[in-house]
Amino acid sequence: MNPDGEARTQEFLERLDGGHLVEADDWMPDAYRAELVRLIRLHAVSEIMGTLPEKEWVPRAPTLYRKLALMAKVQDEAGHGQLLIRVAEDLMAPRGENREHIMEDLFAGRQKFHNVFHLPVPTWADAGLIGWLVDGAAIITQGMLLGGSYAPYTRALRRIVEEEAFHIQHGESICMALAEGTAGQRAMFQEALTRWWPALMMFFGPPEDGAALSHQAATLRFRIRSKTNEELRQRYLSKYVPRIRSLGFIIPDPTLQQDPDTKAWTYQQPDWQQWRAIIANHGPRSAARLNLRRTSYAEGQWVRDVMAATRKAV
Amino acid sequence: MATEASQARAGEPVLGAYEVFAQTSERGAMEWQASLLAGSPAMALMLARENFLRRREIFDLWVVPREAIARAGGADEWFRLPKTYREVSDYQYLVGKWRQYHQQAMTPDTMA
Numbered sequence A: 001m002n003p004d005g006e007a008r009t010q011e012f013l014e015r016l017d018g019g020h021l022v023e024a025d026d027w028m029p030d031a032y033r034a035e036l037v038r039l040i041r042l043h044a045v046s047e048i049m050g051t052l053p054e055k056e057w058v059p060r061a062p063t064l065y066r067k068l069a070l071m072a073k074v075q076d077e078a079g080h081g082q083l084l085i086r087v088a089e090d091l092m093a094p095r096g097e098n099r100e101h102i103m104e105d106l107f108a109g110r111q112k113f114h115n116v117f118h119l120p121v122p123t124w125a126d127a128g129l130i131g132w133l134v135d136g137a138a139i140i141t142q143g144m145l146l147g148g149s150y151a152p153y154t155r156a157l158r159r160i161v162e163e164e165a166f167h168i169q170h171g172e173s174i175c176m177a178l179a180e181g182t183a184g185q186r187a188m189f190q191e192a193l194t195r196w197w198p199a200l201m202m203f204f205g206p207p208e209d210g211a212a213l214s215h216q217a218a219t220l221r222f223r224i225r226s227k228t229n230e231e232l233r234q235r236y237l238s239k240y241v242p243r244i245r246s247l248g249f250i251i252p253d254p255t256l257q258q259d260p261d262t263k264a265w266t267y268q269q270p271d272w273q274q275w276r277a278i279i280a281n282h283g284p285r286s287a288a289r290l291n292l293r294r295t296s297y298a299e300g301q302w303v304r305d306v307m308a309a310t311r312k313a314v
Numbered sequence B: 001m002a003t004e005a006s007q008a009r010a011g012e013p014v015l016g017a018y019e020v021f022a023q024t025s026e027r028g029a030m031e032w033q034a035s036l037l038a039g040s041p042a043m044a045l046m047l048a049r050e051n052f053l054r055r056r057e058i059f060d061l062w063v064v065p066r067e068a069i070a071r072a073g074g075a076d077e078w079f080r081l082p083k084t085y086r087e088v089s090d091y092q093y094l095v096g097k098w099r100q101y102h103q104q105a106m107t108p109d110t111m112a
């Protein structure tokens, strides 16, 4: 970097430290733009790929009310993807890139999405668990990001977090009904919890000593995020472990405990090698979901063409 | 939206209607403030600032030519469809349930 750019970056960082926010057409260091694009693309694509596991249960929802609510949630997630892709596109524009690049990268395996959306959803309890415990994890991250330095992202997040509140309640309501249901329904939820727990522990990413260190440090320095992966996971455990246990379910980690003085949780580290494999599209449903997205993108081409047309054909 | 009178005089500026939006908090959204007539976007910005935003601190200001706005209109049935299944309010009963389960979890005979 030339000395001029360095001085400018220094000044930019001081402005951030002074609590100033950045708008889309403000000057920003390339590294700041790059971190934002990486983060917002990951978030946007995770929202879009996140519609796929749950939509499997729309035709099989147990009541009309649940079907309506689940469809509403899936529709919200697609909307979150749309909001975020616009934020990302404005940041990508100086590089001559747009949403098509994001989709191409996704299809070519160059664009990651969250580990939880690579997994199967074999029962209705899994669908409920996603709403309660996966969206519950997402809102902890997103709530933290609301205070970030890039204003357009935080404006989109404010709308998203409002809708997430409904998603969590909808998920809680499904899980509560199963918890208060028959022995078979309780067993169904317990099995789903056992299946999902390691993935939930992976959700926030590895602790600080892991490979994600550089991006984490950069986003913290740029005040895009204010908490580390581990701080978020600790907050998640404090919020959800008591609730899960109060319903009488067993968390499949015999080492899980909270220090009564420091309030810090110790837990079994998930298999981070497995996490890396999953987000590199080697999860159990990665290929199937990417194929579905590819097919629907191709089959939807005519819709995008019609919507982009400015003149009548005849 | 030019009036016929203004168009009639050659060489006179053609006035159009602009809707004024301002962002009154740094993280906030754009909000409608006023409508005004101006001969150009630059003039509309100046009039908006001088006429309507003299006191409040603002972070950004938009003026939008009225003909650029596409309106849905309030008569659309879609706006009033019942959609409570999308609302948090439909799930308020969960608050009481959680209170009950937490209390149960904290009584000694169920702690085992």
Ligand SMILES: [Fe+2]
Pocket (backbone or CB within 6 Å): A047, A076, A077, A080, A160, A164
């Ligand atoms: Fe979402």
Ligand SMILES: [Fe+2]
Pocket (backbone or CB within 6 Å): A077, A135, A138, A163, A164, A167
């Ligand atoms: Fe959600």
